[in-house]
Amino acid sequence: MTNPKSNSLAHLPIGEEAKVLSIAGNSPVTRRLMEMGIIPGVSVKVVKTAPFGSPLQIKVRGYHLALRKSEAETIEVLSSKSKV
Amino acid sequence: MKAIQNNPQSVAKDSQIVIALAGNPNAGKTTLFNALTGLRQKVANYSGVTVERKEGVWNFENQAARLIDLPGLYSLEATSLDEQIARDVLTGKVTGLPIPDVIIAVVDATNLERNLYLVTQILEYKIPLVVALTMIDEFEREEHEINTSKFSKMLGVPVIAVTASKNRGIDELTQKVSELIQIKPEIDFELETDSSHSENAKIFARYNFISNIVQETVKHKDLEKHRFSEKIDRVLTHKVFGLIILVAILLLVFQTIFSWATVPMDLLEHGFGAIGDLVKANMPEGLLTDLIVDGIIAGVGGVLVFLPQILLLFLFISILEDTGYMARAAFLMDRLMSRVGLHGKAFLPLMSSFACAIPGIMATRTIENPKDRLATILIAPFMSCSARLPVYALMIATFFAGQTVFGFISVGAILMLGMYSLGIVTAIIVAFILKKTLLKSPPPPFVMELPPYRLPNLRNVFQNMLTRAWLFVKRAGTVILAISIILWGLMNFPRAGNVYVNTPNSQNLAEEQQSFQQSEQLKNSFAGKIGHFIEPAIKPLGFDWKIGVALIASFAAREVLVSTLGIIYNGEKDANEESETLKNAILDAKNPDGTPVWTPLTALTLMVFFVLAMQCMSTIAVVRRESNSWAWTLFMVGYMTALAYVAAFITYQGGKLLGFA
Structure with a gap:
């Protein structure tokens, strides 16, 4: 059951804090994302996007990570705003 | 028993202490490696693969240890070649390299959680381990605090704060390592996972363990870390200014390689010419003299002439990498590069190839995926390099000099532009075809850290430059x-x-x-x-x-x-x-x-x-x-x-x- 208020990281507005709910897929990329610390419960923030809309720069566990939009789409997040 | 101890072979083995340095990229591993080994290091490849094998001699407490610098790693279990090699080293599967006696895990204090992830994996190999906590001055400047003894206790291994560039903590680290070699402590580390024991459950368990330690031992005065970097990023990865600055930096690099390098290159060329003349003047006329002058001196000279370009390009690359800008350049260019199936990191090597494909191809080392790297290498020579210029120039001067189109555009300029464009377009098409056929692989993932901006470490920059230059002279020269x-x-x-x-x-x-x-x-x-x-x-x-x-x-x-x-x-x-x-x-x-x-x-x-x-x-x-x-x-x-x-x-x-x- 997906949370109706949840969304993918790719669509999270810039600067908005969110909590990771799940990461879809079973590829090496999924695994790499999790090993880089993107696991359910961790908070993430999109800092900016590159000139042509991809990749995204996100902040997680106090450091900055770049990932493509297609990769961000596999990460389901719950915005801190939607809780209010 | 005594007889075995006196066996000269076992003595030789005992004196060969092996210590491995492991850590995330950008954690300060190279700085520590250089500080510990100085110039006593050699670079080669692990057999059969292109992963760089860096090894040095670390003299401590009257014995020389082999210090192995593992490739920068985020994990030991994912599928990249670097990680596989690191695993092979830790399990003693690399020929001529026994299982390390001690591992020094380099951990960036300003990025603790993700850096510790690798440490939780290394612990499972049950090799004596000491954590070298780097970037501690930056950490303290940002007014964070860490309770090192509690941290060490919870992690179960000794932790030493080091600032390699200022020699802080090096003596303590040396002492701790020799202690570990003598004691050979048993490492018993196992994390509880849920009943599924799946790979994901393991990752969650590791991060839970880490979060727990960090919560108990670290006090963040200011949660907004790396604020300084974020401010610089506002300009350097800006949608408009970021691209302009990237172009400006590339222009500077080109200008240097393309025109300023010609001064030392001309000197080298004349130098070799002079040596040739000298040999000619002092040796009897004949085939042997011709061979030495026209074959050997001219041939070797023709190669060494490229050395200034290589040194300069690697000076720039080292600075750009050390400061953290290289990752931003890849970030800015990834969208364009990924259209043809290449990684954002392929941009700089291809640009460099306009000056000379040799340093450009050597610069592809920053691309992790071997297939992407190979595709980049295979198209790099299409970029019109400076050696083609004399050919274009001769043809244009002989046949098209003074001709213009519409009365003001010179035919020569159009032809020149045409030749450069032909190379670029061909490269794009070939890359596209290669990535669809022979080098077929999913579009390279772009999960890349954007490390905080830091001042380059001069020692690292020069050491990197000299290592590359020497590799070029030695291998290509033969x-x-x-x-x-x-x-x-x-x-x-x-x-x-x-x-x-x-x-x-x-x-x-x-x-x-x-x-x-x-x-x-x-x-x-x-x-x-x-x-x-x-x-x-x-x-x-x-x-x-x-x-x-x-x-x-x-x-x-x-x-x-x-x-x-x-x-x-x-x-x-x-x-x-x-x-x-x-x-x-x-x-x-x-x-x-x-x-x-x-x-x-x-x-x-x-x-x-x-x-x-x-x-x-x-x-x-x-x-x-x-x-x-x-x-x-x-x-x-x-x-x-x-x-x-x-x-x-x-x-x-x-x-x-x-x-x-």
């Missing part, structure tokens, strides 16, 4: 030396007898005699015979056997075409693209039927051929080294030359059909 000698042999054997020029009234008889002798020698040599042999194949391109000889010679290096044409047409050995006599000789050259050999169309065809053909033995040697495969190297030489032939054929025959000739 292959090139051999090929130079072979080419010299082809052009000088079999010996032509003495032939005499029959213009007895000439004023410079001796000089004319010498040049006549030289062109006769070339005509009768193996190279000349090969030229005649391939004439039927190059005839459809509008080339005769003389151009064929020049083409063969130019497979050593493209700019050799100019000097070889000089020898062929009038024995003018020091010909360059500016020399009037060579231009005239080219324009005067006649076919047996009296028609001119060269037409503007021939010149254009030759230029097209030079854009696409793989004619540079230094590049071939470097590709062999970087791809670690003769098969891929020969594939590259083959497909590029075939492409060049087809394109030149279309240019010449198409041009003739259109009525140019």
